[in-house]
């Protein structure tokens with residue numbers, strides 16, 4: 001499947017952030033309530049993210065019956081949620097938090113309920129605030145991808161970006177307390 005996603009050629013230099021998780025280390029959920037990776041999210045995917053070599057993030061998740069879309073296979077929106085979140089972790093390898101501005105998914109093979117799905121997300125480059133990422137999903141054989149995705153994430157000042165919405169969070173009190181710290 002060919003994607004029309006275009007990465008600019010005039011990219012900015014990037015470096016792995018010194019405080020980023022090391023290769024093989026688990027990456028902390030950016031928000032424990034996150035529907036994708038938050039381990040406190042009751043209904044969520046609870047993806048476990050790991051930093052890879054260079055500018056890679058890996059993750060895996062089981063595909064339980066509650067993720068069904070077509071009969072016996074994963075719902076496309078669940079898959080795009082997982083892609084969104086795995087690629088959302090890539091900017092943290094180079095430093096800044098970022099939110100997804102653009103996401104596209106190519107669905108290549110049906111993904112059965114009961115399978116275990118593996119993801120690898122990779123940084124393609126950064127241009128100003130835009131971070132370009134791609135991701136591949138497979139069912140155990142990296143040479144047999146079942147879906148691929150591309151995203152543009154835009155870096156943010158997290159405190160400012162979420163300031164007006166913290167009271168909607170199930171962790172509102174904690175986030176407000178964090179906001180009042182210097």
Ligand SMILES: CCCCC/C=C\C/C=C\C/C=C\C/C=C\CCCC(=O)SCCNC(=O)CCNC(=O)[C@H](O)C(C)(C)COP(=O)(O)OP(=O)(O)OC[C@H]1O[C@@H](n2cnc3c(N)ncnc32)[C@H](O)[C@@H]1OP(=O)(O)O
Nearest residue numbers: 030084085088097098099100101102128154158159178179
């Ligand atoms: C103490 C309290 C702190 C609490 C925080 C705690 C923890 C949180 C930490 C981190 C969280 C961060 C990451 C989360 C990780 C994973 C979650 C999964 C990812 C998601 O699920 S996240 C949710 C869905 N996501 C959104 O909810 C975004 C809604 N959206 C917006 O909030 C704005 O839309 C924004 C900010 C994206 C941009 O707005 P803006 O005004 O800041 O910037 P602007 O528009 O100037 O764009 C700047 C440059 O991006 C280019 N650009 C913009 N949009 C584009 C598009 N669609 N396609 C191609 N390029 C685009 C422009 O063309 C320009 O490019 P250029 O430099 O070339 O001019």
